[in-house]
Amino acid sequence: MSQQQELPDNWNDKTYSVSALAKIFVILVCVIIIGIDGWISWNARKSDLRDAEVTTGNISKALAQHANDAIQGADAILLSVADQVSDAGIGTERIAQMTPALKRLVAKSPQLHGLFIYDADGKWIVNSMGALPPQANNADREYFKYHQTHEDLEMHLGPPVHSRATNDWIITASRRLNLPDGSFGGVALATIDINYFRRFYDGFDIGDSGAIVLALADGTILTRRPFEDKFIAYDMSGSRIFRNYLPQSPIGTRLERSTLDNVERLYSYRRLEKYPLVVIVALSENEILAAWRHESIIYAIGVAILLVLICVFGFRLIKQINLRLLAEKEAIKARDALQQLNQTLEKLAHQDGLTGLANRRHFDLALNEEFSRATRNASALSLVMLDVDCFKQYNDIYGHQAGDECLRRIGKVIKGVEQRPGDLAARYGGEELALLLPSTDVEGAVKVAEKICTEIHALGITHAGNPNGVVTISAGVNSLLLARQELNAQQLLKGADEALYAAKNNGRNRVCAAALGST
Ligand SMILES: Nc1nc2c(ncn2[C@@H]2O[C@H](COP(=O)(O)OP(=O)(O)OP(=O)(O)O)[C@@H](O)[C@H]2O)c(=O)[nH]1
Known part of the structure; x- marks a missing residue:
């Protein structure tokens, strides 16, 4: 005898639950795939940013070392010149004859633009160029005023200025000269060619939107790559790096939007230990993540195609399941009706028509x-x-x-x-x-x-x-x-x-x- 299948009262609920379960399964698979893709993509992004952090950190370290060596070299020369001037005595004939010696020193030091000695009134006494412009006086320069008012004999780094001798952008490193009685006797100045740093910075691959900045510790830009005249001596003390981060730590890396050109960059900053200088290396976030974006888009397209296929086939499958369940329901209904009919016929076959008793x-x-x-x-x-x-x-x-x-x-x-x-x-x-x-x-x-x-x-x-x-x-x-x-x-x-x-x-x-x- 064939086993009879009863149509349960909650048949419709079961149909819905099978269909709902299948739908939930398809949606869950889609969500998991999207989640995994998102997770992989997010990790790849983090990894690319981490690599860029290491790169910018290394470049900033190299640039800091380079700036330190350049200033240290200039300072050593400045110190020996200041000593010679002190020995000879400011205003003596020997000083006036130092031009060839200064010339040789400048020629040997690639970072140096020139060497200058000024008397207590700012008047030019001698320099590495040889020619002394008539009535030339630098008493109005920042470094001159600084030494006039500061008794220490340490080197002073000043903001970038246009050279009065060549009109080039220069960085000034200066020392105070004292008279034998200890009073202010003048200033010894070494000027450093900004192009010296530019040439060095041009050798690094920092992409099209990357940037390198050499600035004084107070935020005054000495030079910057990409080079633009308007950025020399620009005051970036209001930027977050100078305002918030450097006071906390001399070295660091931050993702920031530039206050100069509004580009989002990964900044690695480093303050030099010996000199009031800061180097900043920045790589554009767009360029860092360009490869990641490209790959992510390709993956996303692949995942989208996969999801569409899963949805199409999944929901077709669900439709088939529903149709099958519906057909099953109809078949069970028809069988039940037939059974009922058979029972009625059987009953009638065994029943007496008049009394309703068995026949x-x-x-x-x-x-x-x-x-x-x-x-x-x-x-x-x-x-x-x-x-x-x-x-x-x-x-x-x-x-x-x-x-x-x-x-x-x-x-x-x-x-x-x-x-x-x-x-x-x-x-x-x-x-x-x-x-x-x-x-x-x-x-x-x-x-x-x-x-x-x-x-x-x-x-x-x-x-x-x-x-x-x-x-x-x-x-x-x-x-x-x-x-x-x-x-x-x-x-x-x-x-x-x-x-x-x-x-x-x-x-x-x-x-x-x-x-x-x-x-
Ligand atoms: N109305 C009707 N009458 C029936 C049916 N089947 C049998 N009969 C009648 O029942 C009667 C039976 O009569 P009898 O066998 O002589 O018996 P009785 O008259 O009941 O007498 P006793 O059985 O000796 O008491 C007959 O007249 C039948 O025609 C039926 O389905 N309907």
Whole structure:
């Protein structure tokens, strides 16, 4: 037998839950793929920025060392010149003859632009160029004023200025010269060519939007790559690097937007230990992340195609699942309807059309089956045969249709006594009815039969042809006992029929049992 599949009440919920689960699965897969791609991409970005940090850090270290060496070299020369001037005495003839020596020093030092000595009034005494412009006086220069007012003999780095000798941009490194009595006697000046740094900075690959800055510690730019005249001496003390970061740490790296050209850059800054100078190396964030962006876009396109494919196939699959579930539902519904129909047909095939009781065919099958079971199990089985009294007269008096209605009502009463699962009330034929009572001994069956007789009498269906004035019924009971196992089903039936015959003969409206006789 094929196993029958029931359509559960919550079938629709299940369909929705399978469909919803499949949708959630597809969405989850998409979200995970997007998440993994985002995570990989974010890490690649971080790694590129980390590499750029290392690069800018290394360049800034090299540039700081270069600036330190250049200034240190200039300072050493300046110191020896200052010593010579002090030895010779400012304003003496020996000083005026120092030009060739100064020239040689400048020629040997690539960073030097010139060497100059000024007296206490700022007047030019000697320089490495040789020519002394008439009336030339540098008393108005920042470095001159500084030494005039500061007694220390340390080197002083000044802001960039245009050379009065050559008009080039120069950085000034100067020392105070004292007279023998310790009073201010003048200034020794070494000028450093800004182009010296520019040439060096041009040798680094910092991309198209990268920048290198050499500035004084107060934020005054000495030189910058890319070089533009307007940036020389520009005050960048208001930038975050000078305002916030350098006061906290002399070395660092930050991602910032430039205050000069508004470009987002990764800045590595470093203040020199010995001199008030700061070098800054910056790489454009755009250029650092250009390769990463390119790769990320390609990955994103790949992931997008993958997601579209997953969605298309996933949702097609879900549609197929839904269609299959729908078809399954329809098939189960159709099968159930067919089953119902079969049950109805089967019921009709076993039912008597008038009374609704089992028909003769059903009764015969049930009798044989219950008989076999009773003999097999050595259990009791009783049979009650019932016949409406004087029914011919009832038909004659009230008509055949009234007779049918009477039978229907009697059938209802007999049906009402079917209490156990095996009990079966049937229309045996015509106005004769039968009641099969498995596991019921004769006493029990007689009681049931008497109950039926009483209830039918109590119906009070007027019957002028019946001596009782109402419709009554007679019953014959026969039971299968263990002592009488030699009986067969037909004999059981025959015995019940004989008992019924006896009930009729004994005056009707009564019950007779085959073994016990009339009650
Ligand atoms: N209305 C109707 N009458 C039926 C049906 N089946 C049988 N009969 C009638 O029931 C009557 C049975 O009559 P009898 O066998 O002579 O028995 P009785 O008149 O009941 O007399 P007793 O059984 O001796 O009391 C017949 O007249 C049948 O025509 C039925 O389905 N409907």
